Amino acid sequence: MAPSLSDIMTPDAAELARAAGGKGRAPLEMGTPAHDLFVGLARLGDNTLILGHRVSEWCGHAPVLEEDIALANMALDLIGQTQLWLGLAGEAEGRGRTADDLAFLRDAWHFYNILLVERPNRDFGHTLMRQFLFDAWHQPMLKALEGSSDVRIAEIAQKAGKEVAYHIERSADLVIRLGDGTEESHARMQDALDRLWPYAGEMFVGDAVDLRLAEAGVMPAPEDLRAAWDETVHAVLSEATLTRPEGDFAHKGGRQGRHTEDMGHILSSMQWLQRAYPGATW
Amino acid sequence: MSADTLPDTEEVWRWLSEVPDPEIPVITITELGIIRGVEYDADTLVVTVTPTYSGCPATSMINLQIEEKLRDNGVEKICLKRQLSPAWTTDWIADAAREKLRAYGIAPPIDGTAAAGDMVAGRIARMTGEGLTVNCPRCGSANTFRVSQFGSTPCKAAYQCRDCLEPFDYFKCI
Numbered sequence: 408m409a410p411s412l413s414d415i416m417t418p419d420a421a422e423l424a425r426a427a428g429g430k431g432r433a434p435l436e437m438g439t440p441a442h443d444l445f446v447g448l449a450r451l452g453d454n455t456l457i458l459g460h461r462v463s464e465w466c467g468h469a470p471v472l473e474e475d476i477a478l479a480n481m482a483l484d485l486i487g488q489t490q491l492w493l494g495l496a497g498e499a500e501g502r503g504r505t506a507d508d509l510a511f512l513r514d515a516w517h518f519y520n521i522l523l524v525e526r527p528n529r530d531f532g533h534t535l536m537r538q539f540l541f542d543a544w545h546q547p548m549l550k551a552l553e554g555s556s557d558v559r560i561a562e563i564a565q566k567a568g569k570e571v572a573y574h575i576e577r578s579a580d581l582v583i584r585l586g587d588g589t590e591e592s593h594a595r596m597q598d599a600l601d602r603l604w605p606y607a608g609e610m611f612v613g614d615a616v617d618l619r620l621a622e623a624g625v626m627p628a629p630e631d632l633r634a635a636w637d638e639t640v641h642a643v644l645s646e647a648t649l650t651r652p653e654g655d656f657a658h659k660g661g662r663q664g665r666h667t668e669d670m671g672h673i674l675s676s677m678q679w680l681q682r683a684y685p686g687a688t689w
Numbered sequence: 690m691s692a693d694t695l696p697d698t699e700e701v702w703r704w705l706s707e708v709p710d711p712e713i714p715v716i717t718i719t720e721l722g723i724i725r726g727v728e729y730d731a732d733t734l735v736v737t738v739t740p741t742y743s744g745c746p747a748t749s750m751i752n753l754q755i756e757e758k759l760r761d762n763g764v765e766k767i768c769l770k771r772q773l774s775p776a777w778t779t780d781w782i783a784d785a786a787r788e789k790l791r792a793y794g795i796a797p798p799i800d801g802t803a804a805a806g807d808m809v810a811g812r813i814a815r816m817t818g819e820g821l822t823v824n825c826p827r828c829g830s831a832n833t834f835r836v837s838q839f840g841s842t843p844c845k846a847a848y849q850c851r852d853c854l855e856p857f858d859y860f861k862c863i
Contacts, residue, residue: 473847477839484843487744491773562774566743569776569863570843572804577838 586647608657722781
């Protein structure tokens with residue numbers, strides 16, 4: 408039988424979370440290179456983790472079998488990349504936390520993903536539009552990371568970049584086909600674009616951590632990826648006969664650990680097993 | 690096992706060439722090109738493996754099979770090393786394995802057609818799309834079309850033959 412809510416809140420779970428929160432070692436001091444690197448890597452890994460989880464929610468629900476399989480495979484790529492990013496984040500932090508500890512035992516305010524990836528799936532077109540807006544950033548981001556001064560980051564970026572090249576081809580292709588499709592599909596894609604647009608800008612707003620990482624040549628400054636993203640988005644939206652929304656207002660905060668209500672719902676489903684059965688292994 | 694009785698690395702390569710890929714059992718892990726090195730560090734046998742895709746669920750299965758194979762042959766001290774760079778590419782799939790893939794019903798990769806994801810003349814390069822001719826592994830016809838960019842695993846795309854109607858996987862380039 409599934410445990411009740413009070414079981415989920417057992418002292419075991421609290422103790423486990425505390426232990427995994429650094430194995431008793433003091434947290435890194437903010438503003439140090441080690442902390443900056445941890446945050447930078449967690450931002451990358453949390454983006455792929457949360458988007459991967461969102462996409463995996465389609466498993467068994469997509470409009471046709473081939474799309475169901477494609478979505479599951481993209482989710483798999485993203486979760487695989489998460490293991491690499493969060494694994495390295497745990498290493499950089501040096502407190503013994505594994506990729507699994509970071510994925511399953513942090514609470515919402517310690518996740519640093521952009522708000523875009525936690526937006527609900529809604530319909531198939533909405534999911535693909537979210538994917539496209541993300542891929543159009545993800546691809547140049549990984550290209551830039553291939554030149555990172557940290558060779559471990561460059562290696563992961565090179566690996567992930569090959570996979571993401573297929574993601575952007577697929578999502579761009581489907582945005583075009585659905586946008587320049589039937590009246591119904593066009594309307595849905597325009598609606599998706601209008602709803603998601605205010606969540607795209609966060610990708611290009613840097614903070615002090617980004618600045619220091621960029622100065623050290625570890626990661627590109629978020630602002631520097633805007634031109635490539637604009638070019639891709641403009642070209643694909645034009646071909647898709649979709650109208651780019653006016654205004655550049657951007658909801659922000661995810662990269663600093665301030666999330667929308669949706670994040671809590673994602674975590675309650677994603678982390679449920681580890682919270683209910685602390686320390687359970689596959 | 691003392692130092693003078695350790696199996697030489699050539700022998701180890703031979704053993705590894707008997708380990709089948711868990712997803713596509715007609716080819717072996719050495720034919721797939723994921724074994725990047727076999728060497729000794731003192732008396733510990735170090736086998737370097739590179740993953741095909743970051744999220745490939747077969748990776749841990751492959752590691753388990755390697756360890757099992759070596760243990761069955763009496764190797765006690767084993768270290769499996771993961772190497773990400775240079776990233777695995779389908780170019781490393783052996784020629785003989787490509788024919789085995791075809792006979793098994795999977796169209797082998799067409800070298801040099803990996804997705805670049807770049808903008809070409811104002812649009813995303815779709816080298817893997819309409820421009821690519823993948824022959825049906827069943828009847829050989831070039832009259833095929835892509836059903837989806839992703840097939841039964843991340844490394845494959847789903848295709849169908851218009852002549853014999855066979856749905857098949859294409860091992861896409863990476």
